[in-house]
Amino acid sequence: MNLIEKLKAGAVLLDGAMGTCLEGGGLPAGSPPELYNSLKPEEVEKIHRGYVDAGCDVVCANTFGINPFRYADCEQMIAKAVGIALRAADGKAAVALDVGPTGKLLRPIGDLPFEDAVNCFKRVISAGVSAGAELIFIETINDLYELKAALLAAKESCNLPVFASCAFGADGKLTTGASPEAVVALAEGLGADAVGLNCSLAPSQMTETVKKLYACASVPVIAKPNAGLPQIADGKTVYDVDSQTFCKDMLQLLKAGARCVGGCCGTDASFISGLKKLLKGFTPLPVAQRDKTTVCSYTHALEIGDYPVLIGERINPTGKKRLKQAIQEGDFAYILGEAAEQAEKGVHALDVNVGVAGVDEKKILTEVVAAVQAVTDLPLQIDTSDPAAMDAAMRIYNGKPLVNSVNGKKSSMRAVFPLVKKYGGAAIALTLDENGVPPTAEGRIKIAKRILREAKKYGLKKSDIVFDTLATAVAAEGGSATAALDSLRYIRGRMGANVSLGVSNISFGLPDRDAVTAAFLTMALSHGLSAAIVNPYSDRVMGAYKSFMALSGKDKNCMEYIDFASRDAQPREAPPAAHTGAEGLKRSITRGLKEDAARLSAELCSTLSAQEVIEAHIVPALDEVGAAFESKKIFLPQLLISAEAASAAFDAVKPYIKRVGTGKKLKIVLATVRGDVHDIGKNIVKTMLANYGFAVIDLGKDVPPEKIVRAAAETGAGLVGLSALMTTTVGAMESTVKLIKKQLPHCKCIVGGAVITAEYAAEIGADAYGKDAMQTVRYAESIEKLL
């Protein structure tokens, strides 16, 4: 019986600890256990054999800490470790390649790029497979994104069974915030054969998390706890739970739904023998098929089903001039502002679409998805018709994505279904095909059935598809709303699948659109709509949703409705007369009143040219604040508050600017140098420069010198600004300056950051030292004058 069959038949017994057992046998604390594979292979084999003799079904090779970041010869080390485990198992137990975390944190929090993590895991897994491992056991992962990298690597390098086990904390979450439901959604989506938790906690601390995992998992649940918490006694680490207590508490975990059990730090063969006895005659809870449509972000899961959810539609350039412009100009701040604001309005997920003619959609979509995920923890709906862009965005998305969309056309299904299968997503399926949108419900239902049949050929389930029965302009075709609603009711009721609608389209071409859209949303919800793509800024539409939830009893005690209605009722203060016009604009910038600044500058554009508003009002106000900062009358936060208000004013003026490229000639490249991940200072400089009208190309943090030089050359930048905050990275700053001076002798260089001084700047050959953001602005202005 192979392992997967065993898992189907009943509980599976895993092994216990390796590292802490080796420490007990003389390995000095803090020295890596994997070194013993070469130094004392007989010790390692003895520990494995102890577990095999205790009756375990799986032994994990001593490979936890081996990866290419730590060891150049990781392949040989893995081969050796797996060889030892195979010898010890001797056919009596399956040998797992034990895959631990990389030891680095992925971007955006850490400095490890996602693909580097995937490649690191691929090397480890390929080596394990070649060495004869029979199972990939990914364990002790505490970041959902890293779990995704490891599972993807496993899927792309082998066909072996894969177990995914995370180190949940006592708070029931991973250290980067992921819930058990999110872990299950992601791991199952990426094809894990079992999912669970190990390390960090004693068995008694795991019960709640095991229950949560079991409640949503359609694969077996793993529990591999520590023997309690480590304590230091007489200079040695000991764990505070003995094997008897351990087994007693493990029974609770088994009853809560665990099916694969073993021990982590502090356990030994006696614990596994105890578990063996416990499992004799024990029947674990069944592995149930949940058949739920679930997607997740890096923190939480979102179920699409009986509780209708809202998806914000604002990050979609169709019919939105300002967003189109933002996408073309790479103005992420505007896009992220939309993300944050929609989240504030209470939607459950965000649609992200950057389809604008002439942009590299694959590149922009992945960048925007990553950037939006840095601002909000809402799940995203990746919205594109370009399969290459969809592939890339699904890959780097931190979580299990919803994709928008596939349709009944053969070419569409051929392109999208493999991606949904591979990355574990859920797809919105439009009920249209080569012949367009059927005018009747029957036609749409027919396509839905065909889509479902085809999806199953790719190994997808009904729960992986959310049908969209297409809301099209009722003004253009009288029957369009009925067709959408009738097919919605059929698909929900008879086919048992979920349905989503982009409700706003229904009112296209009509006056007072929100009234029609809100009524349609209410109708669709009462027909069983699972998800609605909406404009969350419309109070009427949001009100319709909140009312429906209250009326249908889904909003218990109407709490959410009351919250919504009272938030809306907050009085808005009218500005005093003195705070209007040009004076008011100046005041709003110096005092940092963002909304006033935006409103007043837009108002001024009706009487003045955009250029005049900027040059005669916004910049002078900013200058006044800058001068106050330079003379230490105000401090950095106040300067930034004003800068934000000025940004809002610029943004409001932007649509009135006729010719593109007004403002300054000088282009400026900014970057935090290689090895340094601090970028608050650099971002402040960027904000100020942008406010003064300079075109800023921000390369982010931890940027290698070559990339900075390339960007400066490609954009024709006349100035490069470099930031470093750490003593260890000033070396990188020096080499970057040298490279710039060598390859782009006419490009100026200004450096700054906590550890940089004017003397040091001169010493490494920089043209200037920027003590703070204002000084950098002044320097940039002096260069601009020479152009």
Added chain:
Amino acid sequence: MNILTGNPAKIDRAEAARYAGYRGDGYDVKLFDECEKIILPALSLKACYAVFPVARGDGLDLGFTRTHSRDLEKNLSGCSRVALFVATAGAGVDRLIAGYSAVSPVRALIIGAMGSAAIESWCDEVNAVITRTYGATKPRFSCGYGDFPLETQRDIFRAMLPEKTLGVTLSEGLVMSPVKSVTAIVGIKDEPD
């Protein structure tokens, strides 16, 4: 190895204001209210510590590292044991800073400053636990202070494995992530005060 978790109730605002660049007593109360409300639920205070013996001879041997740092040696006079700790305010703060950098630089600045204040207060708490457990202690000492090299971070990470227990990692360039994380050595005095 001992693992501690903390429960952040409030932020030391005076300290945060100082980190943010305010001088004097004033700060924008409304902005601070807002940022404190944002950062508090995102904080996840965790720490681990272990005690090591100090051997003197050719420099200092602390069990997890050897060093010739004179400044540390001075700090550890009268101590034959040290507690080594790693503390973090969690990855949530990094996410907030990254997010707000794009939409509101001033909030990114204030949240960053509040994160610094939070990790400093948390280190004080961790330090207090160590002091309560072992009697009198010396002021805590971190890599990069005086002549105590930053490279020692690698030894600290090897000994404590905070990647596993706290989710704190060290980059090639010796930068810790989450960014609001601290490692420190606390000398345990042989003679209580």
